[in-house]
Every structure is written in C-alpha cells, then in structure tokens.
Amino acid sequence: MSKTFISYIKCVGTGPKHNRDLSTEEMRDAMKQMLDGRAEPEQISAFLLGWRLKPESIEEYRATLNILDEQTKKSPVSNGLELGYPFDGKGNHPYIFSLAAPLVAPYGMTVVVNGTALQSSKGGATVHDICTTLPIPNNLRYFDRTDYCKPLSKLTNIRQKLGLRTGLNTLERLPNVGACNTALIGVFHKPYVKKYAEIFGDRYQRLMIVKGDKGTPEIFKKSHLWICESGKIDEIIIDPADFGIETPTFDEKLDKEAILEMIANPSETLQQIAKLNAAIWLFAKKEVSSIHEAWEMLNG
Known part of the structure; x- marks a missing residue:
C-alpha cells in the first residue's frame, strides 16, 4: 500500500x-x-x-x-486528423467516420480514431467494434489503447467496476497517437468548451469542438461548432438543412448488430450526413475556407 x-x-x-x-x-x-x-x-x-x-x-x-x-507510444501519420470519441460507445445513431473517411482520401488526409475492446455501456457499439468488424478505408487508422498505452489499459477493470465516468474518460479521447496537428472532439454541454480548449488546445494547431451526437465529434442535426486556434475560440452553427439534408431518425436504442448493418449498407440520408461531416473535416484541415465550399467540392 x-x-x-x-x-x-x-x-x-x-x-x-x-x-x-x-x-x-x-x-x-x-x-x-x-x-x-x-x-x-x-x-x-x-x-x-x-x-x-x-x-x-x-x-x-x-x-x-x-x-x-x-x-504513450506514438505512431505519426501523414496529414492526420484525430477524432476524439468516447470509448464506451453509443447506441442511438450509427457511426459515420468509416463512411466519411474515403471522401477525404483524395485530399491526402489520414483520419485517426482511438479505442479499445469494451462492452458499450449504452448497449450499442464502440469505435473498436466498427474498426475490428467491418472493412475500413485505407486512409483510416485505428489505434488500440492496449497497444499504445498499456499502463492506462491496465486500469480498465478498476474503472469499469467503479461504474462512473472520471477525468480519465475525458483525457483518453485525444491521446494524439498519430501526432496529428488537427483534432475534433465532442462535448455534451457548452461549459465544457472552454475547459477542453484549455486542456487540449495547445496540443494542436487547430482544435475543433463539436456539440455533436451524444458527445461524439459527429454532426447529425443542427449543432454548434467551436474553432480553437491561436488562443481564440470562434463559434459557428452547422445545420444539415442548409445543405438539403433531412435530419435522420433512428430507433431510440440500437444494438451493435443494427449499427454495424447500417454502416455496412448505409441509407442515402446516412451517406449525406457522412459527406457533411467530411466537409467539416476538410474545413478543419484548412483545405477550404468554409464548410459550404467543402460541400460543393465533395459534390463536384
């Protein structure tokens, strides 16, 4: 002791x-x-x-x-964008990162996600489930915590028995294993924006914080997006309706199999949502000056 x-x-x-x-x-x-x-x-x-x-x-x-x-064992990637997802998954919407990644491949972008083998606390699926079950695009890199930070991984059993979120749940989402200069992370509540900017902001040239789907960096409906760069925070609003996209509706609870099936055989609406998120990624990486410009480019 x-x-x-x-x-x-x-x-x-x-x-x-x-x-x-x-x-x-x-x-x-x-x-x-x-x-x-x-x-x-x-x-x-x-x-x-x-x-x-x-x-x-x-x-x-x-x-x-x-x-x-x-x-943490770093494995730098070329022109990387890191997406910070909660490790414990989600059960209300499918993930879109594996659908959006191929859309940004022509621009030389590598999409980085991190996770580990956990049973989703929300009864759905995790990033690990997606990346180890379905084919993933060549420009999508999945890093497993058991490989890049074994000491933290060894605390998993203790944390699961505790049964509560702790400060480690926040920090593990952006380990920057890929040495990316740009990252996106989701927040549940606006007061966390300043906190996340203070914690992670100086680790990236550009950090974007999204009030996204269940704390993920994915946008499915009208959402707030904060751009943290050079010590400043600017806010914009993204509405799928402005891009001619209907907000998708899903069953209140989706299990792992349902989520995997939706990703493997995406609907037209889900593909459009993935394209909008890809446009946000291009804007994050400064490939374009606005999300609307990226949207037009992806539809060109």
Whole structure:
C-alpha cells in the first residue's frame, strides 16, 4: 500500500471544506503511482471517485495528460486528423467516420480514431467494434489503447467496476497517437468548451469542438461548432438543412448488430450526413475556407 498516495486521496476525498487541488508535481506523482502499480486498486478507485467529485482542475488535467503522453507510444501519420470519441460507445445513431473517411482520401488526409475492446455501456457499439468488424478505408487508422498505452489499459477493470465516468474518460479521447496537428472532439454541454480548449488546445494547431451526437465529434442535426486556434475560440452553427439534408431518425436504442448493418449498407440520408461531416473535416484541415465550399467540392 502506498502511504504517499493516501495523502493524495485525502486531497480529493475529505469534503468541500478540506478538499484541495493537487499541484502539478503531486498530480504527476499520483498518476505515475496509478499507472505503475504502486497504488492499490482500492486506492485508485477512491482517488478517481474523489477527483471527479472535487472536481478536476485544468492544472490536474494537464499534469495527467503529460504523464499519459510519456507512457504513450506514438505512431505519426501523414496529414492526420484525430477524432476524439468516447470509448464506451453509443447506441442511438450509427457511426459515420468509416463512411466519411474515403471522401477525404483524395485530399491526402489520414483520419485517426482511438479505442479499445469494451462492452458499450449504452448497449450499442464502440469505435473498436466498427474498426475490428467491418472493412475500413485505407486512409483510416485505428489505434488500440492496449497497444499504445498499456499502463492506462491496465486500469480498465478498476474503472469499469467503479461504474462512473472520471477525468480519465475525458483525457483518453485525444491521446494524439498519430501526432496529428488537427483534432475534433465532442462535448455534451457548452461549459465544457472552454475547459477542453484549455486542456487540449495547445496540443494542436487547430482544435475543433463539436456539440455533436451524444458527445461524439459527429454532426447529425443542427449543432454548434467551436474553432480553437491561436488562443481564440470562434463559434459557428452547422445545420444539415442548409445543405438539403433531412435530419435522420433512428430507433431510440440500437444494438451493435443494427449499427454495424447500417454502416455496412448505409441509407442515402446516412451517406449525406457522412459527406457533411467530411466537409467539416476538410474545413478543419484548412483545405477550404468554409464548410459550404467543402460541400460543393465533395459534390463536384
């Protein structure tokens, strides 16, 4: 049992009057102890729960991300765009990244997604399910966490038993394994936009944050999009109706097999949604000056 780690648990788990944020060095050490096994499973669970409830500070997030970077095996890709998906999947809509990726291949873009083998907590499918079950385009790269960050992967069982989202759920979405200069990540709520910009913004030349489908970076309906670049955040609104696309409707719950079938045999509407997202990717990578220009180019 790590006695030092107990002091970190006390920082996050003694209640509102006595909790405090950890310093950068304290957070770095706490994360190292979780990853190298010095902290016991019970201690890790206690810390992650307290850290979530405290809640996490930007300094703590960035210190943790720094340690994860040190443990992550990078595999740089050419002209990469990283998409930050929740690892626990979704069950309301199919994924569109494997449908959109071929559309940006002519522009030399490599699309990067990350994941691992988890049962979807939402009863649907995960990025891992898509990339290991269906054929994927040549310009789509899937990185599995068990390969690029084994120490973090070893915490999966503890985190699943805890049964709650923690700060690690946020950080694991953009590990930047592919050393991309551009990334898209989804948010559930607008207040998280500034937080995500502060956590991830300086890791990319351009970070785009989408109030997308269930926290994913995918747009299926009228959505807000924030562009983080050079310390500034600009907001735009994307509405599929402006591109002549009807908002698709699906059953409230889709299982894994239904999602895989929709991707393998996409409807015309789903293909149009994929094309709109591809246009957003081209705009993100500055291949065009606007999403409308990218849309016209993809339809040319």
